[in-house]
Amino acid sequence: MMYCAIDFGTSNSAIAIPDGLAAGQPTSAMRLVELEPGQRTMPTAVFYFVEGAETNGPPRAFGRAALAAYVDGLDGRLMRSMKSILGSSLADQTTDVGGGRGVKYVDIIAGYLKHLKTLAETQAQSPIHRAVLGRPVFFVDDDPVRDAQAQATLAEAAAMVGFDEVHFQYEPIAAAFDFESGIDREQLVLVADIGGGTSDFSLVRVGPERAPRLERKDDILANHGVHIAGTDFDRRVELASILREFGYGAMGPSSGGAPAREVPTGVYFDLATWHLINSVYSPQRVAELRSMRGFYGNPLHHQRLMTVVTERLGHELASRAEAAKISVAEGGDTTIDLSHVERRLEVLLTEREAVQAIEGDIARIVGAARETVQQAGLRPEQVDALYFTGGSTGLRLLAQQIAAEFPQARAVRGDRFASVATGLGLHARRWFGRS
Numbered sequence: 413m414m415y416c417a418i419d420f421g422t423s424n425s426a427i428a429i430p431d432g433l434a435a436g437q438p439t440s441a442m443r444l445v446e447l448e449p450g451q452r453t454m455p456t457a458v459f460y461f462v463e464g465a466e467t468n469g470p471p472r473a474f475g476r477a478a479l480a481a482y483v484d485g486l487d488g489r490l491m492r493s494m495k496s497i498l499g500s501s502l503a504d505q506t507t508d509v510g511g512g513r514g515v516k517y518v519d520i521i522a523g524y525l526k527h528l529k530t531l532a533e534t535q536a537q538s539p540i541h542r543a544v545l546g547r548p549v550f551f552v553d554d555d556p557v558r559d560a561q562a563q564a565t566l567a568e569a570a571a572m573v574g575f576d577e578v579h580f581q582y583e584p585i586a587a588a589f590d591f592e593s594g595i596d597r598e599q600l601v602l603v604a605d606i607g608g609g610t611s612d613f614s615l616v617r618v619g620p621e622r623a624p625r626l627e628r629k630d631d632i633l634a635n636h637g638v639h640i641a642g643t644d645f646d647r648r649v650e651l652a653s654i655l656r657e658f659g660y661g662a663m664g665p666s667s668g669g670a671p672a673r674e675v676p677t678g679v680y681f682d683l684a685t686w687h688l689i690n691s692v693y694s695p696q697r698v699a700e701l702r703s704m705r706g707f708y709g710n711p712l713h714h715q716r717l718m719t720v721v722t723e724r725l726g727h728e729l730a731s732r733a734e735a736a737k738i739s740v741a742e743g744g745d746t747t748i749d750l751s752h753v754e755r756r757l758e759v760l761l762t763e764r765e766a767v768q769a770i771e772g773d774i775a776r777i778v779g780a781a782r783e784t785v786q787q788a789g790l791r792p793e794q795v796d797a798l799y800f801t802g803g804s805t806g807l808r809l810l811a812q813q814i815a816a817e818f819p820q821a822r823a824v825r826g827d828r829f830a831s832v833a834t835g836l837g838l839h840a841r842r843w844f845g846r847s
Contacts, residue, residue: 415542415844416532417442417836419583420525420566422495423608424453424803426830427528428837429536442837444830445532448475453829455479456494458524460509462487470513474527483727485690492687493609494521499552499562518569526573542577543570544840546832549582549614549635579843584614584635585628586835590826591799592618593838599796600633602821604781604814605832607802611777612637613784615795626843634788638780642734642804645770647684650733652769653761654748655680658720659713665706675707679717684733689726698722719753728752740766741807767809778813785818795821801831 417428431443447454459478464471473481482490489509497503497517506514533540551562563580570578584603591601598619605612617631651660660680663672679701682688691697698721708714720726732748739746740763750757785792795818805811805828815823827834 413542413844414536414538414540415544415840416529416536416540417544417546417833417840418525418528419546419586419830419833419836420495420521421456421546421607421832422493422610423456424829425456425524425528426453426833427532428833428840429532429540430841442834442841444833444837445528445535447528447531451476453833454528456492456524458491458494458520459486460489460491460511460513460515462510464511469523470509470511470515472523474524482690485693485724490687491520494524497521498565499555499558503561503565518565519572521566522569522572525569529573529575539574541575542844543575544579544581544836544843545570546583546586546836547580548612549584549632579840581836581839582614582629582632583832583836584612584616584632586832586839587801587826588614588616588618588799589623589835589838590831591797591824592620592623596620598622600790600794601797601799601824602781602784602795602818603799603801604805605802606641606777606800606804606810608642608804610637610639611641611780611802611804613781615784615788615790624842626839633790634784636780636784636787638776640773640776641802642807643686644773645737645804645807646686646730646734648769648773649737649761649766650684650730651680652765653736653759654729654733654750655684657713657750657757657759658717659708659710662713663709665709672709673707675709675713676704679721683720683726683729686727686730689730692721692726693724716753716757725753736761737766738806741809770809774810774813777810778817781814782817792818793820797822797824799824799826801826801828803828 419426427445428442429445431441444452446452454475457475457478459473459481461471503518504516506516509515529540547563550559552558567578587603587605588601601616601618603614603616614635615633617633622631659675662675664675666672679692682692701721702718705714736746736748740761745762748759748761785795798815798818798821800811
């Protein structure tokens with residue numbers, strides 16, 4: 413029987429299946445399914461359209477198509493970070509998705525898993541009824557009952573879409589499998605999984621004698637993290653650079669001898685927070701912002717802001733902030749082109765400015781790495797290796813500062829976006845290859 417491995421992530425997801433003529437056999441290699449053209453990972457996102465005929469459920473778009481529908485302002489509701497409802501009372505509750513339709517949160521998760529399963533079955537040319545699913549060390553901190561319920565809910569969603577046999581593996585163990593396959597002695601590896609929303613660290617014991625074991629929870633010596641990651645960096649970069657050209661941090665006019673006041677900042681924080689951007693496009697909000705022209709000492713700032721909100725350019729600004737962060741992370745300064753707002757408008761973002769914008773966040777992430785090792789009762793010099801995975805580990809400054817805390821550890825970079833799914837695939841081959 414064919415099987416698969418699913419990394420159902422908070423921000424992005426992936427699925428691996430056996431490859432080649434030996435598919436389904438214990439000797440077959442695993443490969444990641446192409447979920448969208450040229451993409452082996454897909455945003456964990458579902459967009460429910462207000463209008464449209466029902467076909468195997470409400471009219472929906474998944475992944476990048478879901479995000480595009482939201483950015484384009486189509487009528488409907490975007491669902492992201494569905495994984496976060498696991499273990500909460502929301503799982504069995506119904507939410508309004510527009511068009512007079514109500515959907516249970518567990519059904520939203522099931523619908524997304526069904527989409528992944530269908531894509532995998534199409535490429536495998538075979539039904540898939542067995543799966544390994546990744547799970548965090550703790551869905552819910554310090555609450556074993558809710559943590560167990562979270563896994564049970566995810567298992568229920570998997571069963572709803574046709575998985576008859578489901579096995580779970582811890583995500584940090586999965587990420588460590590890639591590192592483990594290339595070593596010849598037992599080692600302690602600190603897995604740094606830093607994505608869009610969270611920075612998670614796990615201290616894991618790995619080695620050739622441990623690799624064949626199917627149960628590995630006791631190899632996770634400590635786990636810790638903070639809810640700070642890539643989207644926080646993007647927001648701070650946008651506020652520190654781009655949005656200053658639109659009035660953020662600027663002063664209003666002085667009146668009657670009174671000192672000038674800072675321009676109200678609420679709209680700028682919303683523009684720099686991805687899921688709040690559409691809120692500034694409502695007619696009431698636009699009218700309110702238009703009436704605030706007198707708050708601005710520089711009329712050009714207000715004019716540019718109104719161009720952004722009336723032409724719905726907020727998501728494009730956020731995308732350019734992210735691109736600038738990546739460019740600076742690779743070394744050197746970068747120029748941010750804003751000519752889509754105003755002809756010849758551009759902003760220089762220096763590496764120093766970017767570092768200053770995010771250094772507080774980086775310090776908290778590095779602190780979480782230290783805390784993880786301390787929780788295990790170990791010293792930094794006892795860590796043999798650092799394994800970096802997750803999209804935000806591409807930020808050079810962040811990786812360097814984490815590595816500086818563990819100078820004797822060898823730094824290893826996995827696939828930033830797919831190492832967990834790859835590791836889960838390796839485990840699926842071992843687990844289901846027994847039968």
